[in-house]
Amino acid sequence: MKLPVPAAATLVFWSTAVATDNLLTADRLEADIRTEELQNVLWNLNHIARNNGGNRAFGEPGFKASLDFVLERAQTRFHREIDTFVQPFNHTYDKTLKIKVTGPAGEDVFVVSPMYNPATPLPGGVTAKLVDTPVDDEKGSGCFAEQWEGVDATGKLALVKRGVCAVSDKLKLAKAHGALGVILYNQEPGTAIAMPTLGAENIGQLVPVAIIPLEVGESWKTSLKAGKDVTVTLLVDAVSETRETWNIIAETKEGDPDKVIMLGAHLDSVQQGPGINDDGTGTAALLEIMTSVQKYAGFPHKIRFAWWGAEESGLVGSLYYTSHLSEAEADKIKYYFNYDMIGSPQPEFDIASNNNSGIGPQLLEEYLVTQGKNVSHGGFGTGSDFVGFIELGIPSTALHTGAGAPYDACYHQACDDLDNIHWEAFTVNAKAAARALAKLAFSLEGVPPRQKTSPNLRTRRGVVQSFQKWAAVAKEATHGHTCSHKTQKLRV
Numbered sequence: 442m443k444l445p446v447p448a449a450a451t452l453v454f455w456s457t458a459v460a461t462d463n464l465l466t467a468d469r470l471e472a473d474i475r476t477e478e479l480q481n482v483l484w485n486l487n488h489i490a491r492n493n494g495g496n497r498a499f500g501e502p503g504f505k506a507s508l509d510f511v512l513e514r515a516q517t518r519f520h521r522e523i524d525t526f527v528q529p530f531n532h533t534y535d536k537t538l539k540i541k542v543t544g545p546a547g548e549d550v551f552v553v554s555p556m557y558n559p560a561t562p563l564p565g566g567v568t569a570k571l572v573d574t575p576v577d578d579e580k581g582s583g584c585f586a587e588q589w590e591g592v593d594a595t596g597k598l599a600l601v602k603r604g605v606c607a608v609s610d611k612l613k614l615a616k617a618h619g620a621l622g623v624i625l626y627n628q629e630p631g632t633a634i635a636m637p638t639l640g641a642e643n644i645g646q647l648v649p650v651a652i653i654p655l656e657v658g659e660s661w662k663t664s665l666k667a668g669k670d671v672t673v674t675l676l677v678d679a680v681s682e683t684r685e686t687w688n689i690i691a692e693t694k695e696g697d698p699d700k701v702i703m704l705g706a707h708l709d710s711v712q713q714g715p716g717i718n719d720d721g722t723g724t725a726a727l728l729e730i731m732t733s734v735q736k737y738a739g740f741p742h743k744i745r746f747a748w749w750g751a752e753e754s755g756l757v758g759s760l761y762y763t764s765h766l767s768e769a770e771a772d773k774i775k776y777y778f779n780y781d782m783i784g785s786p787q788p789e790f791d792i793a794s795n796n797n798s799g800i801g802p803q804l805l806e807e808y809l810v811t812q813g814k815n816v817s818h819g820g821f822g823t824g825s826d827f828v829g830f831i832e833l834g835i836p837s838t839a840l841h842t843g844a845g846a847p848y849d850a851c852y853h854q855a856c857d858d859l860d861n862i863h864w865e866a867f868t869v870n871a872k873a874a875a876r877a878l879a880k881l882a883f884s885l886e887g888v889p890p891r892q893k894t895s896p897n898l899r900t901r902r903g904v905v906q907s908f909q910k911w912a913a914v915a916k917e918a919t920h921g922h923t924c925s926h927k928t929q930k931l932r933v
């Protein structure tokens with residue numbers, strides 16, 4: 442809900458009260474961003490996760506508590522200077538409650554469940570013979586219909602190797618060939634198995650799956666090749682239901698509503714951990730920048746902050762926001778900065794942009810270089826909340842410090858906590874974000890106009906229609922947040 446606008450007389454009082462010692466400047470914002478305050482925010486987010494089952498994920502109480510934490514500042518403390526709007530939306534919540542694979546000798550096997558894994562019959566699960574499928578590490582195993590020809594999967598559990606195509610593609614084909622479920626063995630040895638998502642859009646189209654270590658899969662494959670029967674039990678218990686969640690949009694009362702500079706970070710974590718680097722860092726940077734900005738006046742452009750919901754489920758909150766903007770509203774957003782993972786313990790300083798980013802990357806780079814950082818540049822992947830803005834042709838830039846080892850070995854894990862932060866890098870990045878914002882809050886020099894030549898997006902109807910396409914992008918994004926982040930890096 443939008444807070445009531447103060448009476449005109451009050452507005453006059455506020456604007457005449459503006460003195461030069463109150464003027465927003467890049468130096469003042471930079472000086473206001475302090476490591477101790479950023480630490481304080483992350484301490485609070487970590488505390489919230491610890492008190493709420495270890496995470497701040499979509500559909501979980503830790504997300505609601507994170508939302509309340511941001512609102513306590515934006516709405517309660519700063520309501521005189523900041524208008525806050527909580528935007529609700531719905532998405533499919535999913536959680537695997539139990540997963541178990543029992544091998545032919547009755548042994549329990551190490552197993553990982555993807556997001557949106559369908560349940561098996563309960564309480565016993567499915568006990569069936571395994572059927573082998575051919576391995577093709579080049580094109581992917583079980584990725585194409587012809588790879589299933591001659592595989593008699595009916596009434597069996599299919600043994601399939603992971604890799605190349607989406608896990609959901611393999612599961613669709615398994616289902617089409619009569620399999621009761623899939624035992625998917627990892628491509629890499631060991632039990633450090635990355636958890637994929639099958640995508641909310643595939644609900645109802647897939648068979649249950651368990652991801653097991655390569656070593657176990659290969660030993661069962663060997664037995665099958667030798668003509669032996671391998672009978673296993675797969676049990677998946679899962680909950681899947683629509684839950685409401687929220688974006689927070691907070692903007693300065695100060696500034697021209699037709700010229701908006703926007704900063705975004707996602708407020709949700711994955712279910713596996715507290716999400717302190719991903720994306721407590723972006724969340725905290727925006728909170729501290731807002732805390733600084735609301736002290737000042739005299740800036741001609743409006744400053745808008747977004748804390749997105751359900752990013753980890755496929756950029757859902759930011760795609761909801763961007764797809765519901767009218768043409769006129771989209772035109773008013775002159776620039777979008779995305780801050781997702783800006784305090785990785787072994788940081789790179791990667792700036793993602795495209796040929797419509799204008800001066801944004803340069804503003805960030807200039808400051809980072811003065812702080813002795815090596816800056817790399819890449820294109821946008823599909824891994825974070827800039828996607829909807831780029832689709833609308835809004836000039837955008839994203840800064841991030843790397844996901845996965847060596848940058849952040851705790852990426853999407855329980856250890857993404859207060860020990861998983863490079864405080865100096867984080868502080869420098871937050872200051873860079875503050876300075877870039879200060880610049881654009883005064884001048885749009887070097888900012889290109891919104892690129893409306895994109896074929897899908899000339900009209901509001903076009904935007905809404907393209908939500909389908911975005912859903913496909915979101916699906917790709919959820920297949921590997923890691924992969925997308927890595928893609929960005931490799932393009933450097």
Ligand SMILES: *[C@@H]1O[C@H](CO)[C@@H](O)[C@H](O)[C@H]1NC(C)=O
Nearest residue numbers: 528529530531532683684685
């Ligand atoms: C979310 O779903 C609930 C229950 O179906 C519905 O009442 C509500 O209007 C939905 N909210 C949005 C924003 O679509």
Ligand SMILES: *[C@@H]1O[C@H](CO)[C@@H](O)[C@H](O)[C@H]1NC(C)=O
Nearest residue numbers: 795796797798820892894895
């Ligand atoms: C920008 O990139 C797009 C897509 O990659 C391309 O179609 C367009 O021609 C480019 N524009 C300029 C000015 O380089």
Ligand SMILES: *[C@@H]1O[C@H](CO)[C@@H](O)[C@H](O)[C@H]1NC(C)=O
Nearest residue numbers: 788789790812813814815816
């Ligand atoms: C920056 O990169 C150069 C070349 O790769 C390297 O020699 C230098 O040590 C790096 N500096 C920092 C601060 O990482």
Ligand SMILES: [Zn+2]
Nearest residue numbers: 719720781782
């Ligand atoms: Zn993230």
